[in-house]
Structure formats: structure tokens, C-alpha cells
Amino acid sequence: MKPDAEQPFIRILLVEDDEDDFVLTRDALRTISKGRMVLEWVDNGAQALAELKTGRHDVCLLDYRLDASTGLELLERMRQQGWLGPVILLTGMSDEALDEQALKAGAADFLDKSQLTPTLLARSIRYALQHARTLEALRRSQASFRALIERLPDGIGVTQDERLVYANPALVSLIGLSSADELLGGSRTELEALFIHAESRALLPRDDQAGAEAKGPPPPMEIRMVRKNGTPVFVELAHAPSVFDGQPCIVWLVRDLTERRQMEARLVRADRMASLGTLAAGIAHEINNPLAFTVANLSHLESDVLPRLKLPTGEQDDVRKLVSDAQFGATRVRDIVRQLKMFSRADEQVRPEPVEVNRVLESAISMASNEIKHRARLVRDFTDQLVAEAHEGRLGQVMVNLLVNAAQAIPEGNVELNEIRVLTRTHAEGLAIEVRDTGSGIPAENLERLFEPFFTTKPVGVGTGLGLPICQDIVTSFGGRMEVESEVGKGSTFRVILRAANVVRPSEAPKEAVVAAASRRGRILVVDDEPMIGMAIRRTLQREHEVIALTSAREAQARLTSGERFDVILCDLMMPEMSGMELHQAVASHSPGLAGRMVFLTGGAFTANARDFLNQVPNHRVEKPFSTQELRGLVQSLLAAAS
CATH class of the missing domain: 3.40.50.2300 (Response regulator)
Structure with missing residues (x-):
């Protein structure tokens, strides 16, 4: 405990329109203050509000009756003005109903003037200050906790009585909205219809089920949500009963699994x-x-x-x-084996080096020819002497994948009516390789998802949804990028843009x-x-x-x-x-x-x-x-x- 000389001053504002009551309160304070309490007196609400704006006061003693208004009305105006300090209501009559009403309004205490003693007033002031400090600490703790939740990378939602009452920015962003206002207040039925994939809705518990877990919250589950633009996203969902703003609730944690799946x-x-x-x-x-x-x-x-x-x-x-x-047949077998050896080295950790693009394309075309020849004519539209910063095996892997995809987009038969064109040209960023097909095309809503792992438009057993993401990773590792253009019924164009090599790779010695x-x-x-x-x-x-x-x-x-x-x-x-x-x-x-x-x-x-x-x-x-x-x-x- 600090010595008295080190105790801080307590500044008290008395709002009282009766001078006799002011004197009564002043004398009581003098008895207990020991020089550590400073009393200021105003006799109307307007002055009180003006003084409290200065922020100099620690406690407000407020008369319940002020002219035509009441202390409770003034207390409400104080809170609206932003003053959060402790308020002790003083009244000339004892009324339990008023006492309860004052406490609900936010008063720290309710004292009867006729029973006011220095000891009672001192105890009330100490309690009010301590209570105010506790509330301030709690408020700061809640503010810090809320700030933490607001900054979490995982989505957080809170439901009460089957309605969403809180959503943090991560959840809003995950769903693809611009503001939480588009979510808050919505019933679970409405929100699930909008943002939960139909196949996953049956997996979700109701609020009463989620809150009745006797053995603790269940383990997280993986479900599919649907963003505002209609694209699905896999998430991990966990929930647990809690309290929010003093009321029972269910807290939902939503974790985007896109990175994990990648x-x-x-x-x-x-x-x-x-x-x-x-x-x-x-x-x-x-x-x-x-x-x-x-x-x-x-x-x-x-x-x-x-x-x-x-x-x-x-x-x-x-x-x-x-x-x-x-000899010709053996030579063909030899070329196939050499291409196979090239792909066997596709997983080596090597730096990009000068690669002759046309040479890689010829090898890729040879390996994909069996898929192509029954579906379309293959047309080469090559620019001579293009050399890219890449890796021969990995670039070959990309091109084989694109060629096979192009072929599989075209039904077998009618070879003369369909075409797969492989084109190379210079580009502002270096050079470009294009694989164009006259196949079925890709719906616009699927274009953004083509490079997502496990997403495929092919039938079950035909595609894994990994080919294009792998291709994109490979091209990105070279410092390049991929583009796609497609129109349903007219075909697709996949474009690989690479950096051109500064030095032409020397041709192999004969x-x-x-x-x-x-x-x-x-x-x-x-x-x-x-x-x-x-x-x-x-x-x-x-x-x-x-x-x-x-x-x-x-x-x-x-x-x-x-x-x-x-x-x-x-x-x-x-x-x-x-x-x-x-x-x-x-x-x-x-x-x-x-x-x-x-x-x-x-x-x-x-x-x-x-x-x-x-x-x-x-x-x-x-x-x-x-x-x-x-x-x-x-x-x-x-x-x-x-x-």
C-alpha cells in the first residue's frame, strides 16, 4: 500500500441543484478525504455535461431530481456523450424500485441522502472506482480479444438463436463479400442456402445440438462452401458453445483448405x-x-x-x-526411349537453362501422337530459333499434358474436321507457346478454377485435377506464367509465356x-x-x-x-x-x-x-x-x- 502522500487525488463532480444538499455532501467528503479528494459542484445538467467532457473527473455524484428532468435521464446523456466513469445517484427518498432501475441504467450505486454518512459515502466511492477500474480492464481485454479475432486469418462466425450475430473480416472475405452487413442477422437456413454446398448442409448440427455436447466439441469436419460468385471452396469447420455479449452462443471457426490442398x-x-x-x-x-x-x-x-x-x-x-x-524402326524406338529418359529427369532440382523450344515440342508431339491422331490434325506453326529459360524435361512434361488435354477435348472420329495447332512466337515478355484446339471448350464459370488442385471437368477415372496445377507450378518455377482462353463449342487456347534465354544454347556436336x-x-x-x-x-x-x-x-x-x-x-x-x-x-x-x-x-x-x-x-x-x-x-x- 502506498503512503498517503503518494495516493492520487480523486476528483469528484457533484451535480446537485439544492445548496443545502451540496453542503451536506461537501462536509461528508471533508471528513473522509484527508486532502486527497477534490470536489467540484454544478447545479444543472448542461454544466455537468460540459465539465465531464474535459475528462478531469474520476467520479460523478448525481442528484436523482434535477429541475424537470431526472438523474437517470442525465446519466443516459452522459453515456451517449462518451463518459464511462462511475456515477453514484443521490436521492431524497428510499425506493428499492428506483435503486434497481438506477443499477440497470449503469449507476455504480444508489444512496439515500437522509442516511448519508461519511463512512457510507467513502465506501460507495471506493467501490465505484474499483468497479470502474474492473470494467475498464474488462473492456480493454474484450477490445483486445475482439481485435485479435478481427485479425485472425481463419473465419469466425457467431450464432445466437439460429441467427448470425458476428462475422470477422476473414469469414467475409472467404465468402467473397465486401461487408459483414450482408451476413449479420441472417438466419442459418438462409445463410446455408446461399453459402453451403447442398451436399454438405446435412452435415451441419443445429445450434441446440452444437451447444449440448456433453463431452466437449466434436472434431472439425471438412465441408464445401460456396462463394458469392458461385465457386465452391473446401473448408474445415469447427464449432463450440460459448458466450457472446453476455448471451449463450455457438462460435464457428472456418478454415480455408485451399492452401492445404495445394x-x-x-x-x-x-x-x-x-x-x-x-x-x-x-x-x-x-x-x-x-x-x-x-x-x-x-x-x-x-x-x-x-x-x-x-x-x-x-x-x-x-x-x-x-x-x-x-533400322528405321529401331531408330524410332531409340527416339522414344530418349524422350522417356528426358521425362525421367523431370523431377531433378535444376536451374532454368537455355532450351530449344521447337525441339521440346517435337518430342512432346511424338509422345502425345497416339492421343491426337484419332481425333484431330496436328498443325505446326513454329517460329525458328526460339530459346527459352526453362528445363527441357519439365517443359516437355507441360507440353505433353497440354497436348493430351487438347486431344481429349475432341471426340474420336472426324479427324479432318478438327485441328490441334501448336504455335510459337515472340512475346513482349519473351516468347509464347500456344496449344489451340477445336474441341468442346470450357464454360466461363470453370475458367477461374482450372488451375485449382483436384478440379477437373473430365469424367471420373479420366482426370485427377492435378495436371494443370502441376503445369502452372512448373511454368511459374521458370519465371513464366500460363493463360487460357476458351469458348464453349469453339475450342480452347492454352498459352505458356516464358522468358527468352539471353544466350542461344549451342547445338550439340554431331x-x-x-x-x-x-x-x-x-x-x-x-x-x-x-x-x-x-x-x-x-x-x-x-x-x-x-x-x-x-x-x-x-x-x-x-x-x-x-x-x-x-x-x-x-x-x-x-x-x-x-x-x-x-x-x-x-x-x-x-x-x-x-x-x-x-x-x-x-x-x-x-x-x-x-x-x-x-x-x-x-x-x-x-x-x-x-x-x-x-x-x-x-x-x-x-x-x-x-x-
Whole structure:
């Protein structure tokens, strides 16, 4: 407790029109004030209101009878004016009804002048001040709590007697309204008809049910709401009984699940892409091995075997045509596998780099051709030499998705009457790629939702609602954006806008290396767990070089570390017993120069370690399937460099 000298002054305003009563009150205060109470006196309501406006007073002692008006009427005017301090009503008569009426009006106390004593007045003033401080603290607490609710990102609604009495800004925004006034006062039946999807209305409890939970509030539920513009939104809804403005109520918490669903979509996409990438790389690797020796054997048949066969001219031409057709088919398979390998790397974390747009489009068209050819003519309208800041695999994934969507918007049959046009052009922001179709089109009300996860206009089992959101995420990661235009019955246009690359990506060096006219005979080691590949390479190179083919990397390690010399080592990268990476490490620790002569044959480096290894070592590599000219040229160039 502070010493008396440190106690604050209490300023009291007495509103009294009878001077004798003023003297009575003044004398009572002098007895109890001990110099800490300051009394000011006015004798009418107008003066009282003017004084209270100054905010200097802590307590108001108010006579119940003031000329033609009453103290209760003046009290109401004080509150309207904004003065919230404690008011003690003084009256010349004892009346319990007036006492109750005064307290309901907001008076802190009601005292009978005939029974007024210094002790009673002091007690009343102390109580009034303490009560006022408590109310002020409560008011500030409620104001802070209300401010907190107003700032919450989740929607908050309050219902009393099945009517909405409060809605915070987040709820108003979620529903798509401009003001809470459009909601307040509405019955639950009316609001549910407007803003709750028909399939979700039966899930909602009534207020009496929600308030009668004996074991606490139920767990949150997921429902669909409908915004003012008609678009649905998934939300999590929770409710609990509470008190609002002193009355029982139900508090509803509404959480927008859009961001959560987008995160779920990303997780699903990441898992799906990782699985597809692994599967695609594995398939590519398994196909490339038999394809490699098939291509090599066909080339050997064409260049070395056929010229030695003694066949009539007509039959020899027929055989050459058969070999040529087989080579063409193998080339098509090789291109498909390379595209598959490109998509197996679509989930790699890489920075955007210069990408030749037309090259990616040709690969995407090839992969989507089976969907397109039975539905529409495909028209290319390309601008030459467009290079985008992107990632080849991911951009290819986007274009395949857009092409397949365009095809599926067109019914099968009537191919000549329908068209899918792929167009590239320069754009103010860099460059644009458009996929236009003459399909069924998209209703205007669905255009805004096309990029929402899980939203699809396709039949159940055909679409997941993830394709376009994934495409948008990919394009956005490049610093680009997507646009869509559509009209029902006339078709759709999906536009991908990308930044143009500052430097044109250099074209790949031609793989058909020129064989040196003068070449020396070399000693070549082939290490591949697929025996047919070793045989095919030996057939290809044995006329110019000595070729030894092994199927075991460990056997190769033993021969290389024992001192046996080879000019070139053609080694498969991925082998079950011992990988080409491990063989390189073993040879490098024994003979670094010999490790530098290794050329890696890869059918798809589909592990992170393999990709990192190839990025770190300077050794040459040849992708399966390889052409005989490519292989011969590489061997001859390595022998020439070593001479």
C-alpha cells in the first residue's frame, strides 16, 4: 500500500441543484478525504455535461431530481456523450424500485441522502472506482480479444438463436463479400442456402445440438462452401458453445483448405513424379541394352555382311530394303526411349537453362501422337530459333499434358474436321507457346478454377485435377506464367509465356564423327554385363582393332590392375556385381592414366550417384543405343589423341 502522500487525488463532480444538499455532501467528503479528494459542484445538467467532457473527473455524484428532468435521464446523456466513469445517484427518498432501475441504467450505486454518512459515502466511492477500474480492464481485454479475432486469418462466425450475430473480416472475405452487413442477422437456413454446398448442409448440427455436447466439441469436419460468385471452396469447420455479449452462443471457426490442398497436391505430384521418373529411367535402361546390340548388328549386317553375300541384284536390294526398314524402326524406338529418359529427369532440382523450344515440342508431339491422331490434325506453326529459360524435361512434361488435354477435348472420329495447332512466337515478355484446339471448350464459370488442385471437368477415372496445377507450378518455377482462353463449342487456347534465354544454347556436336583417314590399330576392352552388347561391339570394331569383351567388371579390374594394357576401355555404367563407377575408382587408384581412357556406355544413369559421377569425371560417354559410325569415330579420335 502506498503512503498517503503518494495516493492520487480523486476528483469528484457533484451535480446537485439544492445548496443545502451540496453542503451536506461537501462536509461528508471533508471528513473522509484527508486532502486527497477534490470536489467540484454544478447545479444543472448542461454544466455537468460540459465539465465531464474535459475528462478531469474520476467520479460523478448525481442528484436523482434535477429541475424537470431526472438523474437517470442525465446519466443516459452522459453515456451517449462518451463518459464511462462511475456515477453514484443521490436521492431524497428510499425506493428499492428506483435503486434497481438506477443499477440497470449503469449507476455504480444508489444512496439515500437522509442516511448519508461519511463512512457510507467513502465506501460507495471506493467501490465505484474499483468497479470502474474492473470494467475498464474488462473492456480493454474484450477490445483486445475482439481485435485479435478481427485479425485472425481463419473465419469466425457467431450464432445466437439460429441467427448470425458476428462475422470477422476473414469469414467475409472467404465468402467473397465486401461487408459483414450482408451476413449479420441472417438466419442459418438462409445463410446455408446461399453459402453451403447442398451436399454438405446435412452435415451441419443445429445450434441446440452444437451447444449440448456433453463431452466437449466434436472434431472439425471438412465441408464445401460456396462463394458469392458461385465457386465452391473446401473448408474445415469447427464449432463450440460459448458466450457472446453476455448471451449463450455457438462460435464457428472456418478454415480455408485451399492452401492445404495445394500442398497435398504438390506432395502427390512429387511422389508421383519420383515414381514415374524411376520407372521411366528403369524402362529406358532395360530397353536400351537389347536395342543397342540390335542397332549395332543391323549396321554390321548392312555395311559388312551384305556386301560379301553373293545374291542376285534384285534379292540383294530386297534384303537391303528389309535391313533399312528394320533400322528405321529401331531408330524410332531409340527416339522414344530418349524422350522417356528426358521425362525421367523431370523431377531433378535444376536451374532454368537455355532450351530449344521447337525441339521440346517435337518430342512432346511424338509422345502425345497416339492421343491426337484419332481425333484431330496436328498443325505446326513454329517460329525458328526460339530459346527459352526453362528445363527441357519439365517443359516437355507441360507440353505433353497440354497436348493430351487438347486431344481429349475432341471426340474420336472426324479427324479432318478438327485441328490441334501448336504455335510459337515472340512475346513482349519473351516468347509464347500456344496449344489451340477445336474441341468442346470450357464454360466461363470453370475458367477461374482450372488451375485449382483436384478440379477437373473430365469424367471420373479420366482426370485427377492435378495436371494443370502441376503445369502452372512448373511454368511459374521458370519465371513464366500460363493463360487460357476458351469458348464453349469453339475450342480452347492454352498459352505458356516464358522468358527468352539471353544466350542461344549451342547445338550439340554431331554424333556422326568423321573417321580419320589414317588410323592405327588399337587394343580395346569392352566391359558390359549384357553379352550381346559385347558381341555387337566386337563385330563393329574387330576389323580395325583387337577387341576383348568381358561381362564381369571384377574380371576387368583384375586384368587392368595386373598390368595388362588397353588403349580404350568401353565400360557399362550400371552393372549388378560391380558398377562402372566402382571400376573407375579402383583403376584410378592404381593407374590414373588408364582410368582416363575409360569411355562409359550408359543406357540411362537413373540414380543420383550416377548422375553426380558423370557430372564430375571428364571421361567420354556414349548413350545406348549408339551407331557404329559414332562408336568407330570416337575410338579413332581417342587413339589419335593418344598417339
